[in-house]
Amino acid sequence: MTYTISAPPHKKEKITFSSINRSKLLALLPVSIISVYFFGVPALGIILAAVLTAVVTEYGIQLIFKQEVTLKDGHAAMIGLMLALLTPPTAPMWLPVVGAFFAIAIGKHAFGGIGSYIFNPVLVAWVFIRSAWSVHMTPASIPHTGQFSDLLLENGAGLLAGVSLIALLPGVYLIYKRYIEWRVPITFFLTVFFFNQVIAFVTEIIHLVQEGVLNPLIYLSTMFIFLELNEELSYAMIGVVLFGILFLATDSPTSPVTKKGRMIYGVSCGLLVSVYGYFGNYVDGTLYGIFLANGITSFIEARTMPATFGQESILERTYDRMMKRIPSALKFEVISDD
Amino acid sequence: MDPLSEYIRGITRDNPIFGLVLGLCPTLAVTTSVENAIGMSAGTAFVLVFANIFVSALRKQIPSAVRLPIFIIIIATFVSIVDMIMEAYFPPMYAALGVFIPLIVVNCIIIGRAEAYANKNNVFYSFIDALGISTGFLLVLMLIGGIRELLGTGQIVTFGYTLVSLPLNPDVTTMILPPGAFLTIGTLMAIVNYQRAKKRAKGG
Amino acid sequence: MTESNKEPLVIIGKLVLISVLAALLLGITYIPTSAQLEQNIIAAQKEILGGLMPAAQNFEPVMGAENAEGQREILYYRGVDDSGNIIGYAFFKEHGGAQGPLVVAGAVDASFSNVLGMDVLSHEETPGLGSKITTADFRGQFKDIPLSQLALSSSGGSIDALTGATISSQAVVDAMNEKIGEIEDAEA
Amino acid sequence: MVEKALFAIFMEGVFIKNFLLIQFLGLCSFVGVTKDFKSAAGMSGAVIFVMAMAATASYIVYNYILVPAGMEFLDLISFIVVIAALVQLVEFVVRKNVPALYRSLGIYLPLITTNCAVLGVVLLNVLSEYGFVQSVVFGISAGIGYTIVMLMMASIRERSTFVNIPSSIRGLPQAFFISTMLSMAFVNYFWVIPI
Amino acid sequence: MESKRLKKIPEKVTIPLKQHDGTICEAIVKKGDPVLIGQKIGRSTSYYSSDIHSSVCGEVLSVEEAPHPNGNKVMSVIIQPMDSMETVEFVPKKDASSEELVTLMQEAGIVEHYGAPTHTVLRPEGKQIDLVLINSTASEWIGGKYKTPKEYASKMIAALKLLMKVAGASKGAIIVRKDDKESIEAFEGVEVNGKALEVAPLVGKRRLGHYFADQGSNIIVASQERIYGKKILNFFTYNVTGRKVKIGCDPTDVGVAVCGVKSAKALYDAVHEGRPFYETVITVHGTKGCPEYMLVRIGTPFKDIIEACTFEEDVGKIVANGVITGVAQYTDEVPVTKSTTSIILLSKEEVLRDQSLACIHCARCVDVCPVSLVPSRLSVLADQGRFDECRQMNIQNCIECGRCAVVCPSKIHILQLIRYAKDAIAKAYADAAPKESSNLKLGCSGGE
């Protein structure tokens, strides 16, 4: 009888790359269905066109370059679907086709395929078609949530993904199930959420200082600005922003692997999105902002490599250097823990 | 060394873009259209030919301590001349090529050839080398310019003549913007590398 | 003088010689080209003005007040026909575009009721986007339209903005409007 | 001299008209020196410094020598000679006085002479009719813009060594694909910031 | 819980002459010799070695190379057992001096489960031990063989005292697992030198030093999260005592000796009963009808143990010593050794044969690594042969817990790659060693 030999560990978790992709596809199903319900046949056409093109392109490239065909992992389909959801319903049918092709051919494979790409293929394609055919890609509108019913069905949805906030919540479930890492979406969301309040807060403080106000209570009262849910804030709650937070920024190859790095990345995404949103609009802002943040991922990652156990932090090193000056007889007493 | 193969070498093996990878800035910056590409290559060719000839002719006289400054002066002179002539006699092209004519001065191709070739070879071969390199540069620039212009505007219009016109205008604005330049040259280089690797594996 | 001291002098001498030769060559080129350049500019302006107002035989420059250096700038031109009547005003106007300054040429009739035409002398707009302001299609929209229609269609005028280049289109329209207003004031 | 807020000049130099990604100036070092982070950082430091120096020196040469003599047509040749001399001088001074800095920057200094970004700064200053402070600010901000992109690129390329990339794309084509994306991000993003 | 003895005497036992790190023993029996249970059959030839004893009564068949559970072939004594339980005479040595105990330990063949002969841990050459730890956090076998928990606890304390005596250490501690209620209960209130001990939880920066002072005792019991992994010693030492062990050094370099429950018990047995280390308790997973803890003779082939249990499917994989740290076996002829703690059987369906994909940077491995490494980066660097960079990223700190490989959705063999790189680094350093060895040694004891 021949046994199998492998290095330990001999038991592993069930999670696989394709199960992650499948769960993401599943999580995007509700919003896709609602967008088809809301926008009708054009939305269905866009989704089908993008997914089919992505899959065919993936198959073609892997065939031509004699690579293993990896359609089954669902990655290409996921890219296609995400791109479709970021298309305005008014777009001509060739647009998602070109976009999905670009996403797979350039965004994914020209950068080395699964796990190797640096920029999210969905965003690569989106930014490309947005700047190439800006007329067709201009969102029908820039929504912001008003009354409660907007959460269920956003009448002013500019892109398919914005059609319903509630329908995006499966993404939160993915975080809960750890298919998506929590650090990026949470820091991202908080940054977008509080950006305008912070600006208002800082302006208010500057204003008070200029006025020459001395009463500390008045300064303290400015804290309430954070509770004031102003108009801009609702942008942080619109579909595309939420879609970006849950599905685009969390794409693992394009975010840092270090824990600290992911926090910084989340905050960077939030800042970039909010700044663009501040001057322009939150729809383009989300997608351009995350795309730009992808560009600094590597930088963040390389600068936030963790110190391993027993390794000295900068503080400790300075301390050590000082200790070296002290005679060694004294030193042992000081360092020994027991 | 025979002149013809020296000439061909500048187009193929020592192609300034795909072989030597020099002078990328003008290559990318001015290739929004074939017309600009031709203009830029013409300017570069003019400077390259004269610079190579002069450097080669003076190579025995140039003290090595100040070799680089002298090369630069020679090159800068011819660039200024191209600049003035183009501005005076070809104003539309001058408008399009703008700041890049003066930048021929620091175009790595010219300094590179002065150093690597003209400084070591005689005037005739330096002249041939300059022609070969210029031709290589021209062809690549036209290729990149052609791709970008065709995809970006649906047609190639050169000096008032419409050379190619697509029935369906793709109108890919991005191709004319800076990213289009990077994308085009990246794709072309990948294809060139792919072909080279294939050829090498087959033996050659 | 020893050998080692002589060498640097030779080197410097050669450097200076090359510089001087270079200067000579440049000077020789400069003299004819600069003359040509001036002619070019005048010719270009003439051609543009002529294109804008074909009926005009002559363009009389209207000079501004003397500036600090004692020079006077041309503010605009009066277009004069065969019989010496003013048939309109032509002008150049610099205005901030999307990417950098653009210089627009324009013409308006003597009664300030119709815009006669528009042209672009120079610009730094994005190729393929803003640079389309130089296309005949875009310029054609300014040909013989009522002054009241000189606005983008989004603000009620008759000029359709270029796709993807609203800012450039707006800049051209603004430049025209501003300058026409100035001329009207000056002529009044 | 044109009226333009220094902040506007700064934003333009760093982002909106980024030398590497939008103006295409200094690309040879961009694809050449970004293979590892340390070299990119060293080169960038040197470029910021030289750009500021060149902006200063060329302003003086242009406005106090060439313009009074009516010799503007000699601008190009004098600028390049000045830059070359400047770089050499910096190299010598640094080597003599700060050997540690020389060891980290030294090898990049000669590269800068033929870096069109430096000449680009100087020529754009003349073209934009900037005053002295404006010129220097533009020089520094162009250098900072250059640095930011160099560091982004170098980090990405360093990380790229950890992933699989088809053999014929590895190297330059890959660098260009990355540039495509960075350029697309810059062009589209910074457009929105009003200055 | 009590362990059950494997009743059936195997047809053939294979006793490797090397069941520890260090030099291989020299066989002192030859083909045809009769042997008794507990009879010494392999003699150490250096300090860094530990004697080997027969676990059965029988006749030596041969001395030849035979498969060893660590994967390669090792010179072993193969014995044909007889149906007799005759043993050599066991002489207890209750009042041996410290020096005698060292000899006794070597002669009784007491080794740590991680391989080092226990006496070399307690008495390292040229180093002084001041603290002895018994690590019972990783132990899968707690309390076995003892009637009551209190008996277990007091015997462990007695064993600790013996260990401290051998090492000449002034302090000692037993570290139990935080979630191991049974053990905590057993040790809670146990009396040492007339003083009842509390089980001290190690949290944050509160380490052993604090509790030694707090409880005013030189022997304490502390609880700690479970740490598992093949190379946990340095990390364990750091976590428990706060003493940093430099990369490439071991806890003895900072005056700490880490022993296991098994070796502590073996020492106790050797001193109080005079019995050498010839049988051990193991667990068998993946089968039905096996006692959870099984007392087996060293040298028993895995085959016999597996036969004693029922395994209903086709065996796809046999693993010695735990799913995370164990070694997969290509034959079931391999014998149980002193370091064997468990045998795991996996069915053909359970055997993972996932194809590795490229790393998707999901960072799951980074999040689980207990020592804050970046396993994804290390695995790529190892794969590309960039070992120097691995070293710069502190690859030697990896405790080989395998969590990274467990969670990786791309099914990358991260731990294997890390071990591959560590091996390459160790080899590179071994080559350089002749020149620098004295410096390297200095590097450990200097500093902390």
Added chain:
Amino acid sequence: MTEISSFLVQSMAILGGLGLAVGIMLIVASRKFKVETNPLVEEIIEVLPGGNCGACGFAGCADFAERVVNDDAPINGCPVGGFDVAKEIGGILGQEVTGEGEARYPFVRCNGGLNCVNRFEYDGIEDCKAVMMLSDGEKGCNYGCMGRGTCVRACPFDAISIGEDGLPHVNKNLCTSCGLCIAACPNDILVFAKESEKVHVRCVSHDKGKAVKEVCTVGCIGCKLCEKNCPEGAIKVTDFLAVIDQDKCTGCGICVEVCPQNTIEMR
């Protein structure tokens, strides 16, 4: 006319002055801060292949060049450049180069591959050394090629690949004879062989015939038929393995005919 000439003189004066200033500065500076560089190093870098592969054992071509000049490295130390480059370096340094000029390529001394049984199924990283770390490799034969491609990964020029037969194959068009694969193989399967050496034994097993037959259908069983039949006496079987003395071998091919295991191969 005078206007033009004075204009020219003025421009010449300005640029001449600038040239003078720069010249003086550079001369002064270059004399003050003179650096000694060895021009030979530059020349050698020129003739080296420039792959920076490190096969010479130094940190890239430039390092090698410097060492050659300082006599720390042999003239023929660049395996990629081979004899031609060595000759050129010798020319630069004025030294005579001796040595064979014939091309050598790695030769795979094992024909086992799929012909050799596996002791177990392996699941893990594709690397021969890694398999070696686990239970000494999966092949029944402890000497043979494991076919997991450590050599493939070691080759910086993509010249080796594992073929259908589970054995490495060298593409001579791409191979530069750098020898990195040979150094990488944990079982010493690869050796350099000259192109003129036609007949090779494709086995390295020192196991006895019976043991070999159990695990491999093409391994050398040490039957000595070849040794007996070789007219030149070029083959010797030592320790159950046939070894060919290439100096004596004439390439007649008789041994290839007689070998019952088809272990000897004629290229």
